[in-house]
Amino acid sequence: MASLLNTHDTLDNGWQRLQQQWRAACDRWNDPVSRRFEREYWQEYERLLPATMQEMQKLAEVIAQARRAVK
Amino acid sequence: MSSSAHVQSIQALEELKGALGRFSGEAQEALGAAEQEIRRTLDWLQERLNHWQNEVRRRQEEVRQATEALRRCQASGYSDRDGHYHAPDCSAYERALRQAQARLEEAERELRNVQHWTRQVEQAAGDYHVQARRLQQLATTENQKAQAFLERAIGDLERYMAVAPPPVSGMAASSMPTPAAIAHSAAPGFTWAERMAVLKRWEAGEPITSEELQRLQKPITDLQEGTVAADESWLNQILESERYMEAMRDSREAADLRDAVQAALEAINYWRSKL
Numbered sequence: 001m002a003s004l005l006n007t008h009d010t011l012d013n014g015w016q017r018l019q020q021q022w023r024a025a026c027d028r029w030n031d032p033v034s035r036r037f038e039r040e041y042w043q044e045y046e047r048l049l050p051a052t053m054q055e056m057q058k059l060a061e062v063i064a065q066a067r068r069a070v071k
Numbered sequence: 072m073s074s075s076a077h078v079q080s081i082q083a084l085e086e087l088k089g090a091l092g093r094f095s096g097e098a099q100e101a102l103g104a105a106e107q108e109i110r111r112t113l114d115w116l117q118e119r120l121n122h123w124q125n126e127v128r129r130r131q132e133e134v135r136q137a138t139e140a141l142r143r144c145q146a147s148g149y150s151d152r153d154g155h156y157h158a159p160d161c162s163a164y165e166r167a168l169r170q171a172q173a174r175l176e177e178a179e180r181e182l183r184n185v186q187h188w189t190r191q192v193e194q195a196a197g198d199y200h201v202q203a204r205r206l207q208q209l210a211t212t213e214n215q216k217a218q219a220f221l222e223r224a225i226g227d228l229e230r231y232m233a234v235a236p237p238p239v240s241g242m243a244a245s246s247m248p249t250p251a252a253i254a255h256s257a258a259p260g261f262t263w264a265e266r267m268a269v270l271k272r273w274e275a276g277e278p279i280t281s282e283e284l285q286r287l288q289k290p291i292t293d294l295q296e297g298t299v300a301a302d303e304s305w306l307n308q309i310l311e312s313e314r315y316m317e318a319m320r321d322s323r324e325a326a327d328l329r330d331a332v333q334a335a336l337e338a339i340n341y342w343r344s345k346l
Contacts, residue, residue, distance in 0.1 A: 007104040014097035021090035028083040033224050041217040048209055052202040055195075056105060062195040063112050066188035070119050071181055 004060040008053060015049045081228050088221040091214055098210035102203055109196050116189045123182040130175040137168040270309065273328075284331050306332050 022042060026034065144161035151157065269286075273279050309332055 004105060004108045007101050007108065010104075011098060011101040014094050014101070018090050018094040021087050025083040025087040028079040029087075031080075033227075037217070037220055037224070041213065041220065044209060044213065048202065048205050052199075052206045055199040055202045059105075059109070059192075059195040059199045062191050063108070066112065066116065066192050070116065070185050070188050 004056065004063060008056045008060060011049075011056070012053055015045075015053070018045070081225055084221050084225045084228070088218050088225070091218050091221070095210045095214040098206060102207055102210070105199070105203065109192075109199075112192055113189070113196070116185060116192060119185045120182070120189065123178055123185055126178040127175065127182055130171065130178045133171040134168070134175050137164065137171040140164050141168050266305065270305065273309075279328065284328060303336065306336050 141161055141164040144159055144164045148156060148158045265286075269279060269283050309328070
C-alpha cells in the first residue's frame with residue numbers, strides 16, 4: 001500500500017512540476033505554434049495524467065483493503 | 072515580437088523540453104514501480120490462495136478422520152446378557168468433530184475471501200492498466216514527438232533570429248508571424264500561380280485577408296532553388312509597386328503586408344545562403 005501510494009505521490013509531484021514549467025513557458029511563448037503544441041500534445045497530458053493517477057489511487061486503496069482482509 | 076522576446080521564447084521552449092524529458096523518465100519509473108507492486112500483490116494473493124486451498128484439503132481430511140473416529144466410537148456400544156444396550160460415551164469425539172468442522176468452515180471462508188479480493192485487485196489493476204498503457208505511450212513515443220516539436224520550434228526561432236530584420240519604428244512588430252508560426256500554421260502554402268493571383272487582386276485594390284497574408288509567407292518554408300529568384304523578384308515588385316507605396320501611407324493592411332514581404336525577403340536571403 002505504502003509503496004503504491006508513494007509511487008502515486010512521486011508521479012503527482014512530477015506532474016505538478018511539469019505543469020509549472022508549462023505555465024512558465026506559456027507566459028513567454030504565445031503564438032500559433034504554442035497553441036498547436038497545446039492542442040496536439042499538452043491537452044493529452046492534461047487529460048491522461050489525472051485519470052491515470054485516479055486509477056492508481058483506487059488500485060492502492062483496493063490493495064490496502066485486500067492486505068487487511070486476507071489472512 | 073522583439074528579439075529579446077524571441078530569446079525568452081527559445082529559453083522557455085528549451086526549459087519545457089527539458090521538463091518533458093525529465094517527466095518522461097519519472098513517469099516511466101512510476102509506471103514500473105506500480106507494475107512491481109501489482110505483481111507483488113497478485114503473487115501474495117496467489118500464495119494465500121494456495122495456502123487456503125491446502126488448508127481446505129487438510130481440514131477436510133481432519134473432518135473425515137473425526138467422523139470416522141466418532142463412527143467407530145458409536146459402534147463400540149454393546150448389549151449385556153440381559154439385552155440392555157450400553158451406549159459408549161462419544162462426547163469427546165463429537166466435540167472433536169465439531170471443532171474439525173468449524174476449522175474447515177473457517178478455511179473455506181478464507182478461501183472465498185482470497186478469491187474475492189483477488190478478483191477485486193485484478194479488476195482494479197485492469198482499470199488502472201487501461202490508463203497506464205496510454206500514459207506509457209504518452210511518456211515514450213508521444214513525449215519524444217512533443218520534444219521533437221519543441222526542438223523544431225526552437226530551430227525555427229533561432230533561424231528567425233538569424234534573419235529577422237531590425238525593428239522598424241512604427242511597425243506592428245507583434246503582428247508579424249514568426250517563421251515558426253508560419254511553418255506550423257495550419258494554413259496551406261500558395262502555389263506560384265496562386266500567389267500571383269493574390270498579388271493581382273491586391274494590385275487591383277481588392278482587400279487581402281489575414282489568412283492570405285499568412286499564406287503569402289507560407290511558401291518560404293518550401294523554397295526551391297529554381298524559384299528563389301522568381302520569389303525575390305515578385306516580392307521586389309510588390310515593394311516597388313504604386314499600390315504598395317500608396318497603401319503604405321496609412322493602411323494597417325499595408326503594414327501587415329510590409330511585415331510579410333520583409334520577413335519573406337529576409338527568409339529568402341537566409342535560404343539562399345543555405346542553397
